[in-house]
Amino acid sequence: xxxxTLPLRALLFLGLWHAGRRSLASAPELQxxxxxxxxxxxxxxxxxxxxxLRQEFGAGVKIDVFEPGDVGGRLATVRIGDHEYETGxxxxxxxxxxxxxFIEKLGIPPRTNVPSKMAIFDGKELTFVESDWFIxxxxxxxxxxxxxxxRMHMWVESVLDKFMRIYQYQQYGYTxxxxxxxxxxxxxxxxxxxxxxxxxxxxxxxxxxxxFLNDIVAPIARVNYGQSVRINGxxxxxxxxxxxxxxxxxxxxxxxxxxxxxxxxxSELIAARVTSISLKVxxxxxxxxxxxxxxxxxGEAGSAHSLYDIVVIATPLHQGKSDIAxxxxxxxxxxxxxxxxHQTVSTLVHGMLDMSYLGTTQPASEFTVSDILTKDSKDxxxxxxxxxxxxxxxQGYKRPPASQTKVWKVFSPKPLSQEQLRDMFLxxxxxxxxxxxxxxxxxxxxxxxxxxxLHDRLYYLNAVEWAASAMEMSSISARxxxxxxxxxxxxxxxxxxxxxxxxxxxxEL
Numbered sequence: 001x002x003x004x005t006l007p008l009r010a011l012l013f014l015g016l017w018h019a020g021r022r023s024l025a026s027a028p029e030l031q032x033x034x035x036x037x038x039x040x041x042x043x044x045x046x047x048x049x050x051x052x053l054r055q056e057f058g059a060g061v062k063i064d065v066f067e068p069g070d071v072g073g074r075l076a077t078v079r080i081g082d083h084e085y086e087t088g089x090x091x092x093x094x095x096x097x098x099x100x101x102f103i104e105k106l107g108i109p110p111r112t113n114v115p116s117k118m119a120i121f122d123g124k125e126l127t128f129v130e131s132d133w134f135i136x137x138x139x140x141x142x143x144x145x146x147x148x149x150x151r152m153h154m155w156v157e158s159v160l161d162k163f164m165r166i167y168q169y170q171q172y173g174y175t176x177x178x179x180x181x182x183x184x185x186x187x188x189x190x191x192x193x194x195x196x197x198x199x200x201x202x203x204x205x206x207x208x209x210x211x212f213l214n215d216i217v218a219p220i221a222r223v224n225y226g227q228s229v230r231i232n233g234x235x236x237x238x239x240x241x242x243x244x245x246x247x248x249x250x251x252x253x254x255x256x257x258x259x260x261x262x263x264x265x266x267s268e269l270i271a272a273r274v275t276s277i278s279l280k281v282x283x284x285x286x287x288x289x290x291x292x293x294x295x296x297x298x299g300e301a302g303s304a305h306s307l308y309d310i311v312v313i314a315t316p317l318h319q320g321k322s323d324i325a326x327x328x329x330x331x332x333x334x335x336x337x338x339x340x341x342h343q344t345v346s347t348l349v350h351g352m353l354d355m356s357y358l359g360t361t362q363p364a365s366e367f368t369v370s371d372i373l374t375k376d377s378k379d380x381x382x383x384x385x386x387x388x389x390x391x392x393x394x395q396g397y398k399r400p401p402a403s404q405t406k407v408w409k410v411f412s413p414k415p416l417s418q419e420q421l422r423d424m425f426l427x428x429x430x431x432x433x434x435x436x437x438x439x440x441x442x443x444x445x446x447x448x449x450x451x452x453x454l455h456d457r458l459y460y461l462n463a464v465e466w467a468a469s470a471m472e473m474s475s476i477s478a479r480x481x482x483x484x485x486x487x488x489x490x491x492x493x494x495x496x497x498x499x500x501x502x503x504x505x506x507x508e509l
Contacts, residue, residue, distance in 0.1 A: 034309035043073025046314030048478030072255030083390035123379025125359030175483035199236025219373035272299030351428025439469035
């Protein structure tokens with residue numbers, strides 16, 4: 001049977017059947033395993049990296065994970081009243097295979113689904129309100145945009161089909177030394193082109209109208225990345241995938257995945273902020289010299305430092321996100337890479353919505369919309385307004401209508417003033433504000449994507465965020481970096497930067 005004739009998802013299952021057959025080629029004799037590995041950051045990227053590093057290097061290596069804040073990073077919850085609510089990364093796509101694998105491995109159930117409805121707001125009035133009936137929504141979209149909405153989902157599906165190739169590569173132990181090479185393995189030159197042009201340019205080349213982009217695509221980009229259709233085409237496609245059906249979340253909060261991965265990896269959590277990483281050379285028992293990375297950090301007990309064979313940095317090396325100093329490296333490693341992180345303010349309000357803010361006369365008791373997206377206009381001072389459900393859905397729970405006090409999440413580019421809150425809400429009894437530098441400012445072309453490999457055994461996981469920032473992208477990068485660290489340690493160069501998986505599979509079959 002020729003594997004080229006098999007659909008991609010069949011090949012993925014075939015890859016799972018081959019689990020454990022790490023290399024399709026004979027590997028060179030393995031040298032001693034590393035003794036100590038450091039991971040800097042305990043968000044989804046860092047904890048995924050610890051999980052995959054343990055998987056690659058086995059039980060003998062000591063893995064330390066440094067985190068000065070809460071485990072979970074940009075996955076976080078806040079307690080309001082008797083319940084906790086998601087304030088960071090909220091939804092996961094049904095085709096995010098790493099995230100699905102994590103919750104199955106950890107035994108964490110997905111959150112109970114609560115049906116939702118969407119509306120679009122132009123800053124003055126609601127221009128679209130989703131119906132409870134699929135056929136009504138379909139006819140409305142057909143009347144206004146022709147088949148553009150269906151074509152958008154088909155286009156996103158074609159991107160996702162290429163995206164899913166990375167799982168096949170990783171299942172067979174393939175890894176890539178740069179973001180560009182990883183993207184090329186997924187989608188060839190097309191993905192690199194998307195990375196260096198705007199979503200607007202990408203979709204207009206596909207035949208979508210400016211009206212459709214303004215009315216449908218821009219609101220989706222604003223709710224997911226707080227930016228316009230001038231983000232790069234690749235992250236734009238990732239954003240539009242967030243409009244697909246079947247999105248899910250983790251019962252009790254998405255941050256539980258990070259805590260579970262940390263526990264499962266048998267890593268030691270060190271509650272400290274890493275201040276510097278230095279290259280050190282020490283004599284070895286063979287009489288030669290060996291190089292190590294000295295990680296200096298500050299915790300409640302004061303300053304300390306430790307030597308490591310391998311270091312994975314899983315926190316952004318950008319202005320406002322990190323101040324790690326690097327010394328002893330040639331060429332020098334910068335503390336900050338070019339580009340900036342985009343600010344999104346997440347404000348959770350336990351209050352009663354003022355329906356007049358939305359420019360509608362519909363009674364609040366009948367308003368059951370849960371997600372209000374906004375157009376990119378001068379009148380839109382917020383990016384979105386959503387009715388939140390608890391991270392654990394109690395039995396018999398039903399989302400209350402807008403006539404009742406409940407928790408709303410407002411995404412905005414700046415903190416909300418008291419006047420803006422009064423415009424949106426008739427009353428409130430609590431406000432919780434989180435200012436996130438959650439993802440990069442995606443203004444293509446971005447020609448200075450940071451490398452995965454900072455030095456011989458020093459890796460940078462968050463480089464992938466400059467293609468797209470998402471929980472699954474971090475998990476993909478974590479596995480890529482773990483494989484990269486393993487193969488480079490054991491000099492298995494045949495598994496690095498190769499795109500001949502189909503050819504080698506054909507030989508195996």
